[in-house]
Each structure stands twice: as C-alpha cells, then as structure tokens.
Amino acid sequence: RVHAERVWIVDPLDGTHDFGRPGSIEWAVHIALVVDGSPSAAAVCLPGSRRLYGTAMTTAQRPTERVRPVVITSRSQQGEAEEVAAAIGGVVRSCGSAGVKAMAVVAGSADVYVHPSGLYEWDACAPAGVAMAAGLDVHGVDGSRLEFNKARPVVPGLVISRPEYTGSVLGALRW
Structure with a gap:
C-alpha cells in the first residue's frame, strides 16, 4: 500500500470504548x-447524533456564543490540554472519539482539538481531511504537515484549530 499513489484509510469504528458504553453517542x-x-476526499459520520461531515459538503461553522475558547481533548490527556487552554485563555472539555472531537471544532462547539501523543492514521486521516476542507x-503537535500512508x-x-489560535496553540505544545 505504501507505494500506491492512492489508498483508502478507513476506521469503521472510531471510539470503540465509547461505542461499548450504554447510551454513548461519542x-x-x-x-x-x-x-x-494527503487526504483528497474524506467523511466522518457520527451515527449517534445523526451527523455526516465530508470534504465536499462541510465548511467550518462560526463558534457558538461563549466567553472563553474551548479546547477539546481526550479524558486521559487533559493535562497537556490545560497548557494549551492557558495559552489562549480557554477552558478544557473532554469527550470520546477522535472523530467526535475533530467535528466539534468543525461544528463550532469547540475551537481547538489537541491530541498531544501519536495517533494511528485511521484515527486522524478522515477528521484531518474534513477539517482542512472546512x-x-x-x-502534528510538532507543527508539521501531516502525511498519511506511511510505512x-x-x-x-x-492539532485542529481555528486559524486565530494556531500560533498560540503550537507555541504552547513546544515543551
């Protein structure tokens, strides 16, 4: 696959743990x-909330009214996210899968999604593609351009962010 010019990257169930929790839609x-x-076409479906986001049909929504910016992250990585939130005067919220968190930024209910450690391509590729198209x-947390289909x-x-926060977020992540 790594030598192929085109490849599909699929995660049929992002957020396995949350899927198994009764009543969870995350x-x-x-x-x-x-x-x-690079992702040229991508879609993220959130079946629990009946939402579909795709590169051909999504633009970033204006942030919902709030006093402080929202940094969204995993429940297990709130410490690193607190540093990012402090850099932008924000607050931290946590929720389930990578797709749910990334689409929160696209939908306007969050301003930054940060996952400070390594992530499998199938967890990051479609959310990154939809977010870029939006x-x-x-x-990457090191400021790099993400590249997919590597060995x-x-x-x-x-890091997925509204452009006005990117510089401060990446600065905060350069420990």
Missing part, C-alpha cells in the same frame, strides 16, 4: 481517500 466512522500522502488549520501508520499527534 463514536464515529471514518473514511478517507489519500492521494500522494478551512481549519491541521498540524509506520502513526502521525505525531494532532
């Missing part, structure tokens, strides 16, 4: 077509 389905290392900034299918963490 899980997703991801699919992305990668061409030369006009959001997408990077080792791991990206160096994930």
Whole structure:
C-alpha cells in the first residue's frame, strides 16, 4: 500500500470504548481517500447524533456564543490540554472519539482539538481531511504537515484549530 499513489484509510469504528458504553453517542466512522500522502476526499459520520461531515459538503461553522475558547481533548490527556487552554485563555472539555472531537471544532462547539501523543492514521486521516476542507488549520503537535500512508501508520499527534489560535496553540505544545 505504501507505494500506491492512492489508498483508502478507513476506521469503521472510531471510539470503540465509547461505542461499548450504554447510551454513548461519542463514536464515529471514518473514511478517507489519500492521494500522494494527503487526504483528497474524506467523511466522518457520527451515527449517534445523526451527523455526516465530508470534504465536499462541510465548511467550518462560526463558534457558538461563549466567553472563553474551548479546547477539546481526550479524558486521559487533559493535562497537556490545560497548557494549551492557558495559552489562549480557554477552558478544557473532554469527550470520546477522535472523530467526535475533530467535528466539534468543525461544528463550532469547540475551537481547538489537541491530541498531544501519536495517533494511528485511521484515527486522524478522515477528521484531518474534513477539517482542512472546512478551512481549519491541521498540524502534528510538532507543527508539521501531516502525511498519511506511511510505512509506520502513526502521525505525531494532532492539532485542529481555528486559524486565530494556531500560533498560540503550537507555541504552547513546544515543551
């Protein structure tokens, strides 16, 4: 697959733990077509909330009215997210799968999604593709451009942010 110009990267159940919790809607389905290392078409479906986001039909929504910016992260990574929130005067919220968190930024209910450690390509590719198509900034936590379909299918963490926060967020993540 790594030598192929085009490859599909699919996560049929992003957020397995949350899927197994009775009543949880914090899980997703991801699919992305990668061409030369970049997602060229992608979709993230949130079946529990009956939402579908895709590169051909999504633009970032204006943030909902709030006093402080929202940084969304995993329940297990709130410490790192607190540093990011402090840099932008924000608050931290946590929820389930990578797709749910990324689409919260696309939908306007969060301003930044940060996953400070390595992430498998199938967890990051479709959310990154949809977020980029929506006009959001997408990077590795080291500020790098994400590249997919590598021999080792791991990206160096994930940051999805509204452009006005990107510089401060990446600065806070350079420990």
